[in-house]
Amino acid sequence: MSNSSYDYVIVGGGSAGSVLANRLSQGGTRSVLVLEAGRSDFPWDLFIQMPAALTFPSGNPFYDWRYESDPEPYMDGRRVAHARGKVLGGSSSINGMIFQRGNPMDYERWGADAGMESWDFAHCLPYFRRMENTLAADPDDEFRGHDGPLVLERGPATNPLFGAFFQAAQQAGFPLTDDVNGYRQEGFAPFDxxxxxxxxxxxxxxxLRPNKSRSNLTVLTRAFVTKVNFSGETATGVTYRRNGQTHTVNAGEVILCGGAINTPQLLQLSGVGDAQHLRNFGIKSVVNLPGVGENLQDHLEVYIQHACTQPVSMQPALDVWRMPFIGMQWLFGRKGPAATNHFEGGGFVRSNEDVAYPNLMFHFLPVAVRYDGQKADAKHGYQVHIGPMYSDARGSLKIKSSDPTVHPSMVFNYLSTDQDRREWVEAVRISRDILGQSAMAPYNGGEISPGARVQTDQEILDWVAKDAETALHPSCTAKMGPASDPMAVVDPLTMGVHGTKGLRVVDASAMPYVTNGNIYAPVMMLAERASDLIMGKGTLAAQHTEFYRHGISPLERDTSANGQALKG
Known part of the structure; x- marks a missing residue:
């Protein structure tokens, strides 16, 4: 057993951990150790460097933790697979590479809760801008960043199927927008x-990689953290396993960045959680925090697939015999079908007039294929991914063993609420309406999935229960909130875990509500802002910039009143 000490020990080298490693090690005065359980993201690893290879890492134990839910009670007892990145870069090394901030109203909702005032959109916007280098945005665009480390390219969306889809959306009564991450999210456009x-x-x-040579930054891969160590209620370091040996490292502060599954599991294993539950496994309680593992949220989605009557889709690129040629194109020129994630465009809509901002997100693909690489039985095809974006369904995550290698119990309770079921029916019907417009007629070879047999509301819900997959956005299991909230875990002003000292959480688990889009961008923003909170250097000044609100003119806007209406 070896011993060493660092100012900061970051558990998890994923999305949030990479941001913190960079920011906390700047200036060279603070020593930082990153412990990543997975492998390194080698530059020559085609499965994670080639955009179109995104189907290969999911389910592969070399890259993926391979979690799955318990039998879901409202989905006929199905277990839903949850891919999570087990590699440097975390899920950002295996995800679909879609950059969605969420709607500004998501952060107004965050900021409307007691104690969360400093997490409204005006306080979050400067951090989105700090991390971005948005190539497609006007340099004077006050919504977008232009010199951050995260370079964002806009999907070209030049395949004729994208043009037809955008036209069909307009025919169905939905607008286009200039930038779904800008002034107006609502509408359809190419995606960042x-x-x-x-x-x-x-x-x-x-x-991380541009700064790994810093003398005060150490990154260890294949280092599996098994416990946060405490002296009383003060975190003193962690225990981890690497190369068959157990190590203890001391820390001025421990920062958990393992994500919405790993982080609450490690907290519970370390004695931070519901004390009564932990006693069942012989774990001594350090702090009784019943909110650890609760408030679990996610996005569920389905694929609505069509055959394509014209040879314009990307379906032939899925043929095994073509793959060597496509791979060579990418290897020697970073071009061709392998150089894109294919999620090049889509949109956000409101499915009913009871919602204040878009509750559905569409991803359109000029190919018909599932996330695991299973392609539709068609020579050419296309599809949309669709699902509710801020369902009121809530689940929970609990350890089921004191052994850290045993995956926790997870129940998401998909389809468990009236709101969720209503919006699922609306989502499928709106998708069919768009895909059935005249703009798509020259390409429409008929619906492959779910097919004509699925028509009534109940048939739609039965199909969703049988066929839906997670969009891979687990979140909110150690939510930010004041100590007066019995279910809050993280102090929104410091990112510290309530009742402890020297222990913080910075990842998707700290989100109070899931945002209405892919969560990679919000997690990165959260980590950027957290880095300033942790270093006590003062946060960036709030940027009070007007954004689009459906049905409300600028003169009528009252942010505080609107925010209060979003609580819940």
Whole structure:
């Protein structure tokens, strides 16, 4: 057993951990250790560097923790697989590379809760801008950043199927927008992507790798943290396993960045959680925090697939015999079908007039294929991914063993609420309406999935229960909130874990509510802002910039009143 000491020990070298490693090690005065349980994101690893290879790491134990839910009670007892990155860069090294901030109203909702005032959109916007280098945005655009480490390319969306889809959306009554991450999210447009010059730009590549030579920054891969060590209620360091040996490292502060599954599991294993539950496994309680593992949220999605009557889709690129040629194109020029994530465009809509901002997100692909690489039985095809974005369904995560290698119990309770079921029916019907418009007629070879047999509300819900997959956005299991909230885990002013000293959480688990889009960008923003809170250097000044609100003119806007209406 070896001993050493650092100012900061960061548990998890994923999206948030990469940001913190960069920011906390700046200036060379603070020693930082990053402990990542997975492998390194080697530059020659095609599965994680080639954008179109995104289907290969999921389910592969070399890259993926391979979690799955318990039998979901409202989905006929199905277990839903949850891929989570087990590699430097975390899930940003295996995800779909889609960059969505969420709607400004998401952060107004955060800021409307007691004690969360400093997490409204005006306080978050400067951090989105700090991390971004948005190539497609006007340099004078006050919403977008232009010199951050995260280079964002806009999807070209030049395949004729994208043009037809955008036109069909307008025919169905939905607008286009200039930038879904700008003034107006609502509408359809090409999407920003974490793809730069034909290669995946993970959090590790953007934040960590350019700074790994800093003398005060140490990054260890294949280092599996098994416990946070305490003296009383003060975190003193961690225990981890590496190369078959157990190590203890001391820390001025321990920062958990393992994500919405790993972080609450490690907290519970370390004695921070519901004391009664922990006693069942012989774990001594350090701090009784019943909110650890609760408030679990996610996005569920389905694929609505169509055959394509014209040879314009990317379906042939899925043929095994073509893959060597496509791979060579990418290897020697970073071009061709392998140089894109194919999630190049989509949109955000409101499915009913009871919601204040878009509750559905569409991803359109000029190919019909599932996330695991299973392609539809069609020579050519296309599809949309669709699902509710801020469902009121809530789940929980609990350890089921004191052995840290045993995955925790997770129940998401998908389809468990009236709101969720209503919005699922609306989502499928709106998708079909768009795909059935005349603009798509020259390409529409008929619906493959779910197919004509699924028509009634109940048939739609039955199909969703049978066929839906997670969009891979688990979150909110150690939510920010004041100590007066019995279910809050993280202090929103310091990112410290309530009732402890020297222990912080910075990742998707700290989000109080899931945002209405892919969560990579919000996690990166949260980590950027947390880095300033941790160093006590003062946060960036709030930027009070007007953004689009449906049905409300600028003169009528009252942020505080609107925010209060979003609580819940």
């Amino acid at each position: 992507r974490n793809v730069h010059k034909g290669q995946r730009l993970s959090a590790s590549r953007a934040y």
